[in-house]
Amino acid sequence: MPDERPPGRTAPPGASGWAAPFITGEADVELTPHRLEKRRLAAAVRRIVDAAISMDLSADEVTSLADRLDAMASELSDRPAAAYEGFAEAATSPWADGFFDRSPVLGEANALAPPIRLEFSPDRIVGRVVFGAAYEGPPSCVHGGWIAAAFDEVLGAAQSISGAGGMTAYLKVDYRAPTPLHEELVFEGELARREGRKIFTTGRVRHGDLVTAEAEALFISIDFSRFAEMRRARGDEVEGTTGDA
Numbered sequence: 001m002p003d004e005r006p007p008g009r010t011a012p013p014g015a016s017g018w019a020a021p022f023i024t025g026e027a028d029v030e031l032t033p034h035r036l037e038k039r040r041l042a043a044a045v046r047r048i049v050d051a052a053i054s055m056d057l058s059a060d061e062v063t064s065l066a067d068r069l070d071a072m073a074s075e076l077s078d079r080p081a082a083a084y085e086g087f088a089e090a091a092t093s094p095w096a097d098g099f100f101d102r103s104p105v106l107g108e109a110n111a112l113a114p115p116i117r118l119e120f121s122p123d124r125i126v127g128r129v130v131f132g133a134a135y136e137g138p139p140s141c142v143h144g145g146w147i148a149a150a151f152d153e154v155l156g157a158a159q160s161i162s163g164a165g166g167m168t169a170y171l172k173v174d175y176r177a178p179t180p181l182h183e184e185l186v187f188e189g190e191l192a193r194r195e196g197r198k199i200f201t202t203g204r205v206r207h208g209d210l211v212t213a214e215a216e217a218l219f220i221s222i223d224f225s226r227f228a229e230m231r232r233a234r235g236d237e238v239e240g241t242t243g244d245a
């Protein structure tokens with residue numbers, strides 16, 4: 001099976017029977033004080049979002065908080081966007097080890113992300129997460145769209161076990177039972193098979209012993225020069241054709 005890593009990527013050990021995984025884990029990127037503070041900022045925003053929708057606040061308290069946060073938001077929105085290092089998702093990262101702080105699902109520096117914590121092994125991906133009040137769909141249960149987003153990310157990482165990286169072509173979710181908020185959930189993703197550029201994956205999410213949803217997804221491996229184009233469109237200075245950062 002061809003190894004489609006961009007130039008410069010080294011094959012990690014493991015994954016017998018397949019090409020070595022495209023993504024093997026979180027990058028050993030130095031967590032500078034600046035990066036750690038960005039993670040702390042995101043954690044604080046996450047707590048504010050949770051509190052804003054779930055706390056019992058009087059009308060006066062809501063007004064006071066809204067005024068303070070509104071002033072902060074105005075101060076921030078005048079700033080220009082910064083260039084950044086890393087990728088928002090594992091499936092399309094050209095790195096052997098990704099840095100996913102900005103991911104809307106995994107990103108510790110993205111307040112929108114629950115975040116899900118991925119564990120990489122040669123034959124499966126496990127994602128652990130507790131969804132808070134902001135992710136509610138049915139009463140006290142996780143919104144189905146967020147379950148789908150979690151599968152997209154976990155199966156997106158699992159497809160990398162094939163040795164290639166690609167984009168989601170389809171994602172099918174079977175919701176078997178309500179998935180609770182405020183409880184640890186364990187997502188699992190595996191590579192089912194690869195047929196040329198088509199990479200088939202399967203997965204499930206468990207709450208304890210109960211499987212609350214199952215999923216399958218097809219990823220299509222892509223030419224990484226397309227990501228260089230996408231990153232140029234984002235305004236990044238990209239050398240060569242790999243889109244590597």
Ligand SMILES: CCCCCCCC(=O)SCCNC(=O)CCNC(=O)[C@H](O)C(C)(C)COP(=O)(O)OP(=O)(O)OC[C@H]1O[C@@H](n2cnc3c(N)ncnc32)[C@H](O)[C@@H]1OP(=O)(O)O
Pocket residue numbers: 089090091092152153154155156157166167168169170197198218220222
């Ligand atoms: C850890 C983090 C992981 C995160 C993972 C997150 C990944 C994402 O969410 S990516 C964002 C969502 N996805 C997208 O935006 C993708 C948008 N779609 C596209 O860009 C393109 O349609 C793309 C790349 C999937 C395929 O396009 P292209 O490279 O031109 O391939 P194309 O020739 O159309 O298809 C290749 C083969 O796949 C098949 N195929 C493509 N799409 C599908 C589909 N939906 N269902 C079944 N088969 C399909 C084609 O029929 C073709 O088969 P064959 O070779 O047998 O004729």
